[in-house]
Amino acid sequence: MSEDFRLHILGCGSAKPTLRHWPSAQMLTFRGRSYLIDCGEGCQWQIQRMGLGFSKIRAIFISHLHGDHCFGLPALLSTLSLLKRTEPLDVYGPAQLEEFLVPQLEFFRDSIAYEVRLHYVGTDRVERIFDDGLEVSTFPLEHRVPTCGYLFREPRPLPHLKRDMVIQYNIPEYARRKIKEGADWETPEGQVIPNAELTSPAEPPRAYAYCSDTRYLPQLAEQVKGVDTIYHEATYIEEHAESAHQRFHSTAREAALIAKAAGAKQLVIGHYSSRYKDGEAQLLAEAQAVFPNTILANEGLSVEI
Numbered sequence: 508m509s510e511d512f513r514l515h516i517l518g519c520g521s522a523k524p525t526l527r528h529w530p531s532a533q534m535l536t537f538r539g540r541s542y543l544i545d546c547g548e549g550c551q552w553q554i555q556r557m558g559l560g561f562s563k564i565r566a567i568f569i570s571h572l573h574g575d576h577c578f579g580l581p582a583l584l585s586t587l588s589l590l591k592r593t594e595p596l597d598v599y600g601p602a603q604l605e606e607f608l609v610p611q612l613e614f615f616r617d618s619i620a621y622e623v624r625l626h627y628v629g630t631d632r633v634e635r636i637f638d639d640g641l642e643v644s645t646f647p648l649e650h651r652v653p654t655c656g657y658l659f660r661e662p663r664p665l666p667h668l669k670r671d672m673v674i675q676y677n678i679p680e681y682a683r684r685k686i687k688e689g690a691d692w693e694t695p696e697g698q699v700i701p702n703a704e705l706t707s708p709a710e711p712p713r714a715y716a717y718c719s720d721t722r723y724l725p726q727l728a729e730q731v732k733g734v735d736t737i738y739h740e741a742t743y744i745e746e747h748a749e750s751a752h753q754r755f756h757s758t759a760r761e762a763a764l765i766a767k768a769a770g771a772k773q774l775v776i777g778h779y780s781s782r783y784k785d786g787e788a789q790l791l792a793e794a795q796a797v798f799p800n801t802i803l804a805n806e807g808l809s810v811e812i
């Protein structure tokens with residue numbers, strides 16, 4: 508059975524506040540650690556509401572410096588200090604993060620007692636930026652300000668040990684891990700059984716791609732090819748495609764075209780324009796017409812990657 512690798516939606520509205528949604532924020536959980544993706548206003552309440560806790564936050568990844576993706580950050584950093592965090596915290600984001608956050612860290616230096624380590628990432632290239640067992644890369648997006656997406660990939664799982672081989676050669680418990688890691692097995696009689704006969708390949712590592720605010724970029728499908736779950740902003744319905752293009756956002760149909768071309772298993776759409784007061788049913792229908800396995804992001808939603 509594979510390990511729990513899960514996406515939690517904390518907020519999926521867009522810039523103009525509504526009572527229906529909170530601004531963009533998500534949390535990924537893997538191996539007892541959490542990774543925060545964007546940090547819209549109210550993010551710290553949403554973390555509590557979903558019972559996710561603050562102490563396991565390992566790093567924060569900001570896609571761009573629009574308020575609906577980062578206004579929650581200073582508040583959260585301060586709260587972590589109130590909660591007596593001592594472990595350093597890594598915060599990744601485009602270079603504008605410095606202008607936004609450094610003066611606030613300076614102003615609140617007495618109330619943030621742990622080290623906040625800022626890492627500036629490029630928004631024009633694919634780049635591996637982080638690996639603590641979960642591997643994180645950036646990929647370029649095109650929005651009104653420098654913006655990147657993030658791709659999260661679990662380590663390659665170890666191959667499976669064939670049960671019949673374990674029985675046939677009476678392989679003891681202590682030797683099994685080594686074989687999974689690539690070792691051959693030598694029988695007491697000195698016969699070497701090659702690793703390939705003892706194991707079968709593991710499932711490919713699971714991956715999640717966060718495609719934040721962006722205009723429709725057909726080439727994005729290449730960069731997120733084969734990931735299991737894609738989140739893609741879907742601010743507008745097709746009727747408002749003109750607004751989408753003018754404001755460097757995407758329609759639900761365009762989000763679905765990316766998921767389809769990338770061969771994803773599941774698409775989560777969000778970042779809904781505040782103009783859809785009757786809900787997001789039409790966004791969903793337009794996306795599903797292209798990519799049936801689409802679901803609507805919603806605060807409180809938690810999906811397995």
Ligand SMILES: [Zn+2]
Nearest residue numbers: 521522575720
């Ligand atoms: Zn936004």
Ligand SMILES: [Zn+2]
Nearest residue numbers: 571573650720
């Ligand atoms: Zn934006």
